[in-house]
Amino acid sequence: MSQKDNTVELLTGKNNFGKKSRIPAKLDFLQSVTGLFLALFITFHILFESSILFGKEAMYRLTKLFEGEPFIEGGEPLIITALAMVIFSMFIFHAFLAMRKFPASYKEYQRYRAHRELLNHQDTNLWFIQITTGFAMFFLGSIHLYMMMTSPEKIGPYASADRIFSDWMWPMYLLLLVSVVMHAWVGVYRLIIKWGWFDGKDPRKNRKRSKLIIKVLIAVYLFIGLVSLASYMKIGYDHQSDYGSRYVMEKIK
Ligand code: HEM
Incomplete structure (x- = not known):
C-alpha cells in the first residue's frame, strides 16, 4: 500500500476498494496501549516521588537506586x-494519536458544545476533561520531561526542592499534577468502559463500581501529590540561603 493510499484511508475511513478501513481501529488500539502504559508509569512515579514524605534520605536513596548505584559507583x-x-517518545506518540480526536475548527468545537449541553451526557463530559487536560499536559509535561532529560544530575532532596521553590517551578507542577492525575484515571475509566473489562454478569453495576473506585483513586493521588509538593516547598524554603548545595547523607558527611 502506498503512502498516498494510507493517507486517504486515514482521512476517509475507507480503503481503495470502498471497504471500511481497519486503520482507525488499529490507531485506537495503539492509543489505548500507550495510554495504559503511561497511566501505569505515572501511578508509580507519584508514589516514588512521595518518598520525600519519608525524609530526605529516603528520596536520596531512591534517586541513587534509579541511577543504578548498586551496579555503578x-x-x-x-x-x-x-x-x-523513552517516556517522552511514548508521550509524544500518544498525544499524536489523540490529536485525531481534537475538534479541528472553532465551528466543530461549537457543534460539540451544543451537543454537550443538549445531552448532558457524562461520557461526553469525560471526553472534554480528556482533551483539556491532555492539551495542558502537552506543554507542561514537555517542559518537565525536557528538564529531566537535560539535567538528570539535578534530582535529589535539595536539588528538586530548590527547583520547585526557588526556581518557581511549583505553579507548573501544581497544574501538571492536577492535569495528569485527572487525565490518567479518567483515561483508565474510559478504557474499562470501551473494552468492557470487568463487565461480568451485571455490566451496569460493575461500571458504577468502577466509577466510584476511579473517583477514590483520583482523590488519593491528588492528596499524595499535593502533600509531596508541599513537602518539597518546605524543604526549598528552608534551603534558600544554601541554594544550589547538594544533599549529603549524614553517615558519610
Ligand atoms: C522518566 C521521566 C520522568 C522523570 C525522571 C521524572 C522525575 C521527576 C522528579 C525528580 C520530580 C520531583 C520534582 C523535580 O525534581 O523537579 C517529578 C515531579 C513530578 N513529575 Fe515527573 N518525571 C518523569 C516523567 C513525568 C511525566 C511523563 C509526567 C506527567 C506527564 C510527570 C509528572 C510529574 C508531576 C505532576 C510532578 C510533581 C508531583 C507532585 O506534585 O508531587 N513526570 N518528576
Missing part, C-alpha cells in the same frame, strides 16, 4: 536521561 544520571527519552 556513585550512580549514572544518564540512565535517567535514557528513561526520560
